[in-house]
Amino acid sequence: MEKVNWGVLSTSHFALKKVIPAMQKGELSRVTAIASRQLEKAQQAARLLGIDKAYASYEELLTDEEIDVIYNPLPNHLHVSWAMRALEAGKHVLVEKPLAMDATEARQLLEFSRRYPQLKIMEAFMYRMHPQWQLAKRWVDSGLVGELRHIHTHFTYNLVDPANIRNQAEIGGGALMDVGCYAISLARFLFRGEPERVLGTMEVDPDFQTDRIFSGVLDFGKGSATFTCATQLAPYQRVIISGSQGRIEIEIPFNPSPDRSCRLWLQSEGGIETGTALAVEAFGACVDHAVPLPDSASATPFLLPVCDQYTIQGELFSSAVQEYSPVFTPLEDGVANMEVIDRLLLSARQGSWA
Helix, strand or coil: CCCCEEEEEEEHHHHHHHHHHHCCCCCCCEEEEHHHHHHHHHHHHHHHHHCCEECCHHHHHHCCCCCCCCECHHHHHHHHHHHHHHHHHCCCCEECCCCCCHHHHHHHHHHHHEEEEEEEECCCCCHHHHHHHHHHHHHHHHHCCCCEEEEEEEEEEEECCCCCHHHHHHCCCCHHHHHHHHHHHHHHHHHCCCCCCEEEEECCCCCCCCCEEEEEECCCCEEEEEEEEEEEEEEEEEEEECCEEEEEEEEECCCCCCCCCCCEEEEECCCCCHHHHHHHHHHHCCCCCCCCEECCCCCCEEEEEEHHHHHHHHHHHHHHHCCCCCCCCCHHHHHHHHHHHHHHHHHHHHCCCC
């Protein structure tokens, strides 16, 4: 099929280094235009990445009739407004996470999008599409670890540049919005529901006024999830999924390297063979079922095929556009995620469950 033409709002470092190069590798996606408030920046990015068109304003890009989809990696406070403008211009939209500044704004975008039922819109939680998460979900849903009881997520990095948007409170910076949103999303993804109550605690940077460390508890009734996220701790990420009869551990859950195999561990009372079968069913014989590690004899590591989750994300969204099929994650999920974020912030401020 003919490729879907994408336009990108802004020359963000994240888009230039991660998302656009990955999308350009896809069979269905083609980034054909990029816009910046400074034409020189747009032109430089276009030359670097082999993009045909460079625009000096976001508005100008939206008038390009050859563009099918808009990718919006703007700062958090501009996600909703420019997603709306893209829909008004007749474009499908992939908007970066977190979807909005709060749940009220997210619901406004959802309601606005319903005026354009022919257009696709989705929050860019790319990790859910990665094979390691699709496999982990198969293991959980199949009962391979028994009843899902607990999930713990650790996602931290160290960034103290005051000019970085992640350190600017007024435009949606802070640990919870930037990386804590992943912990919330994956807990809801695996528990297949919403938490009944949440508890949050945060440490605020005295200069930036952002939450530089945020920890939370999500009570799902049938189980719980805990997490710690930070913008000023040693870089580290890990997810441990615990059930009544086993566990799953994901080594690099959110930004695995696109040129190396991913590794995750399965511990199950009677299900290693089933786990292998599910892995092979999902990914073919290229799944490497390794021997137990010496320091964890009860858990078996699995190596998954090399892939780029941003390529997968672009391909799945482009396919939904071409085939007029549902997007991988409906916008309602993004609204629900923002509602949990709001409740965690409320809990942290009032010092009690919310």
